[in-house]
Amino acid sequence: MAPELFVQYLMAGVTYGFIYAIVAIGFNIIYNTTGIINFAQGEFVMLGGMLAISLNGLVPLPVAIALAVAITMLIGALLEITFIRWLDRPSVLRMIIITIGLSILIREVALHVWGESVRALPYFSGNEITTIAVLGARVSPQILWVIGACSLMVGTLSLFFRYTLLGQEMRACAANRMAATLCGINPRNMVTFSFMLSAGIGALAGCVMSPITSTEYSIGTGLAIKGFTVAILGGLGNSMAAVAAGLLLGIIEAFSVSVLPLAFQDAIAITILLIILFVRPHGLFGRKDAAGLKEF
């Protein structure tokens, strides 16, 4: 393989890898405070992109993105408050059904509002044919936007969970809900925050990826599957491992194009997911005995 081609595949892999990682981190944040998988996670990404596209005509692009993220966070909070907060110790199965229901609901509303057309945000710098040289290969600057925004989110999140009181409260809730309550923390509020946070990072990822990947009402499902694979691959609940796992999946997918027909690309994630579930359900990086411990 020519070195430029190699770099090109690699950059594409890293780009998608970061997007998967963000979706996976969204899963993890909610999983850690509630113990459930929010299957509507992919829809937050779709909503972020769609809202930003609609707002972009009315306000400048950065404002449109900021508003889209804020609105999606609000939607995340409202969904949690309306459908989940009042439940008294719901079973895992019930929660799964509720979140799948929510994902269908959001998708149908999006279809109604935006129709089936495929849309995209404009490229943040330059246009679709602008390229810059990276290690001898020519890539779109938007790729750097995606990589930059996603790594910034990962970094900020890890600082948030480590050093802010709110972040520590959320970790406390994840570690031991009863003990957190005994410290005076309201776990229900932490669950609402976790939905807001997941919605926010999903929406931002949805905005930065939109120029490259385009956005339509139905992209959430595919992203949720990839994100879920990555979350499991990294060990559910572990966000730093999700980044590594995301990059791994992204890069495998990107390079698979050179050996497999394009149609098989999406099957890779499913295959990996099934293998992991059979062989190492605690994830690639998780230790078996640590699988019971939840950490952001």
Added chain:
Amino acid sequence: MLRIKNLEAGYGKLRVLKRISLHVNPGEIVTLIGANGAGKTTLLATITGLIRAIAGEIQLKGENIERLAAEKIVARGCSLVPEGRQVFATMSVRENLVLGGYVQYRSKGYDLTAELDKIYALFPVLAERQEQLAGTLSGGEQQMLAMGRALMAKPSLIMLDEPSTGLAPLIVKNIFQIITRLRDEGNTVLLIEQNAKAALQIADRGYVMETGKIIVEGAADELLANKDVQRAYLGRDVE
């Protein structure tokens, strides 16, 4: 400080507590002893609001708290050191303590560093392990951390659920010394124990609980001398 009247509570249809009445005066150690399954932990869960009372009253400093949410009750000054320590295993010792002070965080005159120093003075071993993850501490250290975390909230009443369970005798002795010291510094303590003899030796008053009822109450030395209590709880004392 704490006054409970005809309290009833349980899980679903199961009524565990049957018309419990007891009180704790400011500045004393009161111990509640009873066999496994008597309902001691359930009583503490009801006081702290983790489960709802079916009937009866719980008053803390003269105010009824039986309808408040658990996190509000902590803020009113009643902290629990739960059974089995329940430290935040994935967080550092320091983070555990900081979260313990959560209810005081925004109140005026709360000096986090000073409070941390007080806890470290009380439990020097925690100071040495500030950055260590709580889950990696020994059982005794976790018990001390759980106590430190509860004390960070500067509670008017601190309740301990079987702090001695599963610990080596030397460490139990140390923990009971610290409980005595807390009382001598003006704290009010409700101590739940299966280790009846050790608990009654440091307590001012005691209650004996059996299948959800208080069956005996009195001054600690009276209970120590009580024939029935001796036969049921002190004879097979593990110390």
